[in-house]
Amino acid sequence: xxxxxxxxxxxxxxxxxxxxxxxxxxxxxxxxxxxxxxxxxxxxxxxxxxxxxxxxxxxxxxxxxxxxxxxxxxxxxxxxxxxxxxxxxxxxxxxxxxxxxxxxxxxxxxxxxxxxxxxxxxxxxxxxxxxxxxxxxxxxxxxxxxxxxxxxxxxxxxxxxxxxxxxxxxxxxxxxxxxxxxxxxxxxxxxxxxxxxxxxxxxxxxxxxxxxxxxxxxxxxxxxxxxxxxxxxxxxxxxxxxxxxxxxxxxxxxxxxxxxxxxxxxxxxxxxxxxxxxxxxxxxxxxxxxxxxxxxxxxxxxxxxxxxxxxxxxxxxxxxxxxxxxxxxxxxxxxxxxxxxxxxxxxxxxxxxxxxxxxxxxxxxxxxxxxxxxxxxxxxxxxxxxxxxxxxxxxxxxxxxxxxxxxxxxxxxxxxxxxxxxxxxxxxxxxxxxxxxx
Numbered sequence: 001x002x003x004x005x006x007x008x009x010x011x012x013x014x015x016x017x018x019x020x021x022x023x024x025x026x027x028x029x030x031x032x033x034x035x036x037x038x039x040x041x042x043x044x045x046x047x048x049x050x051x052x053x054x055x056x057x058x059x060x061x062x063x064x065x066x067x068x069x070x071x072x073x074x075x076x077x078x079x080x081x082x083x084x085x086x087x088x089x090x091x092x093x094x095x096x097x098x099x100x101x102x103x104x105x106x107x108x109x110x111x112x113x114x115x116x117x118x119x120x121x122x123x124x125x126x127x128x129x130x131x132x133x134x135x136x137x138x139x140x141x142x143x144x145x146x147x148x149x150x151x152x153x154x155x156x157x158x159x160x161x162x163x164x165x166x167x168x169x170x171x172x173x174x175x176x177x178x179x180x181x182x183x184x185x186x187x188x189x190x191x192x193x194x195x196x197x198x199x200x201x202x203x204x205x206x207x208x209x210x211x212x213x214x215x216x217x218x219x220x221x222x223x224x225x226x227x228x229x230x231x232x233x234x235x236x237x238x239x240x241x242x243x244x245x246x247x248x249x250x251x252x253x254x255x256x257x258x259x260x261x262x263x264x265x266x267x268x269x270x271x272x273x274x275x276x277x278x279x280x281x282x283x284x285x286x287x288x289x290x291x292x293x294x295x296x297x298x299x300x301x302x303x304x305x306x307x308x309x310x311x312x313x314x315x316x317x318x319x320x321x322x323x324x325x326x327x328x329x330x331x332x333x334x335x336x337x338x339x340x341x342x343x344x345x346x347x348x349x350x351x352x353x354x355x356x357x358x359x360x361x362x363x364x365x366x367x368x369x370x371x372x373x374x375x376x377x378x379x380x381x382x383x384x385x386x387x388x389x390x391x392x393x394x395x396x397x398x399x400x401x402x403x404x405x406x407x408x409x410x411x412x413x414x415x416x417x418x419x420x421x422x423x424x425x426x427x428x429x430x431x432x433x434x435x436x437x438x
Contacts, residue, residue, distance in 0.1 A: 002141065002142065002211065003092065003142045003271055004142065004211050004212060004213045004270070005141055005142050005208060005211060006089070006142075006143070006144045006212070006213050006267065007145050007147065007199070007203060007212050007213070007214045007215070008144065008147065008215050009147050009149075009200075009214065009215065009216040009217075010054070010101070010146070010147070010216070010217055010218060010219070011151055011152060011192050011196075011219075012149065012152060012219060013050075013152050013153045013154070013220065013221070013223040013228055014151075014189065014218035014222065014238075014239060015218065015220065015221035015222045015227060015234070015237055015239070016237050016238065017152075017185070017189065018030050018031075018189065018193070018239055019031045020035075020239070020241065021039075021041070021239060025186050025189045026186070026189070026190050026193070027189055027192070027193035028193065028197070029194070029196055030196060030216065033200065033214065033216060033241050034241050034251065035251040036243050036251060037214065037244070037248050037250075037251070037252075038241070038247075038249070038250070038254055039240075039241050039252070039254070040240040040241070040254050040256075040258050041253055041255050042237075042254075042258065043217070043240035043259070043260075044233075044236045044238060044257070044259050044260070044301060044316070045057075045220045045236050045259070045260050045301065046063050046260055046261055046302065047062075047220070047236075047303060048220035048221055048228055048229055048230060048231065048236050048301065049070075049219075049229055049303060049305075050071060050103050050219050051071045051072040051073075051076060051103050051104055052066075052068045052070070052302070052303075052304075053219040053220050054102075054103050054104050054219055055068035055078060056068075056259075056260045057217070057261070057263050058084050058104060058264070059078065059084060059085070060085075060261050060263070060276070060279040060280060061083075061261060061278055061280045061281075062261070062280060062300065062407075064302060064304065064407050064409075064414075065278070065280065065405050065406070066078050066079060066083065067079030067080075068104060069304035069305055069408075069414065070304065070305030070416060071103075071305070071306065071307075072103055072105050073103070073106060074305075074307075074421045074434075075106070075416070075420030075437075076417060076420060077105065077106070078104060078105070081105070081112060083276065083278060084104070085144070085264055086111065086112050086113055086114075088268070088273065088276060089267075090112075090114070091273070092273045093142060094142050094144045095114045095115070095139075095140055095143050096112070096113045096114050096115070096143070096144040096146070097113060097117060097143060097144070097145050098111075098115070098146045098148075099127055099131040099134065099145070099147045100119055100122045100126075100127035100130075100131070100146075100147055100148040100149060100150075101122045101127075101149060102146065102148055103148070113146075117131070118130075121150070122150040123150050123151065124149050124150075124151055124191045124195025125191070125195070127149055128147075128149075128195035128196070128198040128199055129198065131147045131198075131199045131202070132198050132199055132201070133202075135199070135203055135206045135208065136205065136206050138206070141208075147196075147199055149192055149195055151188045151189070151192035151195070152185055152188040152189050152192055152222070153188075153223065154223050154346075156181075156184035156185055156187060156188045157191065158187065159184045159187050160186075160187045160190070161183055161187070163176070163179045163180040163182070163183035164179065166183045167182070168182050169222060169226070169227065169234075170234065170376060171224065171225060171226030171227060171234050172224060172225060172353075173352070175352060177348040177349065177351070177352050178348065178349050178352060180348060181347055181349045185222060185224075196216065200214070210245075211245060212244055212245075213242065213243070213245055213246065213248065213270070214242065214243045214244055215263060216239070216240070216241040216242070216243075217238055217239055217263075218238050221235040221236065221237060221238075223345040223347070224349050224350075225344055225350050225353050225358070228344070229303060229306050229343040229344060231301050231303065231312055231313075231314035232369075232377040233316075233321070233371075233375075233377065234377075235301075236301045236314070238260070240258065240260075245270070246270045246288065247285070247289060248288060254287055254288075256287050256292075256296070257296050257298075257299055257316070257318065258284060258287075258296065258299075259299045261279070261280050261281030262281035262282050262283065263284075264279055264281060265279050265281050265282060266281075266284040266285060268283070269283040269285050270285065280405070282295040282296060283295070297317065298315050298316060298317045298401075299315070299316050300314065300315050300316075300398070300401050301316070302314070302407075303343075304409075304414055305416060305420075305422060306342075306430075307423040307430035307434075308340050308342040308343055308423040308424060308425040309340075309414075309422060310325075311325070311327070311414060312325050312326065313398055313409065314398070315394055315397045315398045315401065316371075317397075318371070319370065319372055320368065320369065320393075320394050321367075321368070321369040321377060322366070322367070322368050322382075322391070322395065322397070322398060323366070323368075324365065324367075324398060325337055325364075325365050325366075326409055327365075336362065337362065337363040338362060338363060338426075339361060341354075341359060341427060341428050341429065342423035342424070342425070342430045342432065343430070345430065346430070346431060359428075364380055364382060366382040366383075366391070366395075367380045367382055368380060368381045368382040368387055368390060368394060369381065370387070415437065416437040417437065418438055419436060420436070420437045421434040421436055421437075422434055422437060
């Protein structure tokens, strides 16, 4: 068998809110993909913000190691675009094509794709037919095809189902406004599923399915308060479904903790190509072959910039989650941190929290959660005597990782690059006027 083609399907802001993860969201095509491939139940992004997350998967390293500490369309960039996956694949004989969203560069031409298919918009209605036509046009093999959808990013379409019977996200109260907001998300998810289904159908109709590895994922959690831009599992948990050569078949479910940084080394192992020195993840093949139950004893995640500066780092093990906030410019006394509201997309759900005093709520500098007894990460154990040993262990894990990856936060506040556009951390909305950095 020749080296497999790679179809990389990716969405905006979907988290795990699709049917294969048990959510009542109509995504039959993604359900079928899961039943034919391998569903990773405990998959996480490297950063719950758009460009840093995608950079983590596509460079195989943490967001700060890749340089992508903020949003590409706001002036942030990779340190070196030659670290992007397409360059390693080119050396292995692959031709790369982009259709739709990429979000790791202000201009897609700098990334290094061999071909960029023009589309009228990044919505499924335009991206899916363009990708399907490309697949049906007998593309040369092996290929790497990136198909990116703007769904389920806000703004959502009008709900197409009765919001009275929609379950709200786990972070939010069950109110009519939140249900209406979530019903609109459902409508966007259905459009995403239909678009991905069109591409998968075209792959099969073109006779390419058997020799194509499909990697289906999203950047981070849903665009609701308490999810996107947060380092709880609501923010960093992502869908990850892989189907195709290498053992990714059979409708299996994998419960091992995996990270987006594990995708790049997995491809290197599957294709038998040398791993670049900068890769930070672990191959998933030992899990697929039954040679290991885990490949990670911990996963790490971060936020530096989204719309505004909000430096946070986190480490997660099977049992514990530790989150540390670093403040804005100087050491911030415990209990004096407040939400950075521009980093939450405007919505009915956000308005509800604001009406009830979200802006004035205080945040802890350190958070520690017992994921066995508190999977919703609602009871902070940092400072509790019974959790002192776990807190010390998790602090040490995070510190070792930050030092090993040369995290710029170790040297103090991290400036945005010249020309970047950022919101004031004490603002209210990402739509407010931005400041251009010197």
